Amino acid sequence: MSILNVLLTRDHLVVAVDTLAEDARTGAHSAGAKLLLIPQHNLALATRGSTQFFLRIYELTLQASFRADFTMEQLSAELGLVVDQLWPNYQKAAAEAGLPLEQLGTELVLGGWSPKNGRMMATAYAKSDSQCPTRVQPIGGQLASPGEPLQAVTPSMSQTDLMAHARLQASYLNGQMGRQVAGGRLLAGFLQNGQAVVKDLGAI
Helix, strand or coil: CCCCEEECCCCEEEEEEEEEEEEECCCCCCCCCCEEEEEHEEEEEEEEHHHHHHHHHHHHCCCCCCCCCCCCCHHHHHHHHHHHHHHHHHHHHHHHHHCCHHHEEEEEEEEEECCCCEEEEEEEECCCCCCCCCEEEEEEEECCCHHHHHCCCCCCCHHHHHCCCCCCHHHHHHHHHHCCCCCCCCEEEECCCEEEEEEEECCC
C-alpha cells in the first residue's frame, strides 16, 4: 500500500510517490525507490504495490529503451502484456515465500514526453489477479491512488499541495490498515520537454 499521484498537462507531468517500504516477510520498514527515470527518453516509471515486481519491470523497460527503434508509444502498448507474462512467476515466488496471495497487487504508471504527439502522455497499469488481464488506462489529466481521501480536493501541481494531499492519503491508508503502510518521504518527479527533475519534498 503506497501513494501514487499523477498530474498531467500538455507540457508538464508530475508523479508523486511515498518512500515507505515494508519487508513482506519481516515487516521491517525501509526507504524504497518507487519512482525511477528513463532519462534519455524523458520518461518516468512509478509504482504502488510490490516494489520487487516494479524493479523487474523497470529492468525490462530500461533494456527496451536501448533499442534503436524505441518509442514511448510502443513501450506503453507492450507494458500491459509484459506484466501479464511476468505475473505467474511473481505469484509463484510469493506463494513459496508464504505470502498471502490476496494481498498481491501492483499499480504502475509510465509517463513522459511523446515526440510523436508533441505532448506529455501517461498510462496506468493495474494487476492483482492472474485470471484477469492487466487493466490499462490512459491518464487524461490526473490519477490519485488511493483516490478516496482526495475526492473533494482540487488537483494542484504546487509542491505544498502535493505534500498536503499525500498526508491525507497516508492518514487514510494507515487508518484503513490499522498500521503504517504509507509514509516516509514524498518524492516527486517533474517532467517537461527536455527536462526531468526528481525532488524530495520532505517527510509525509
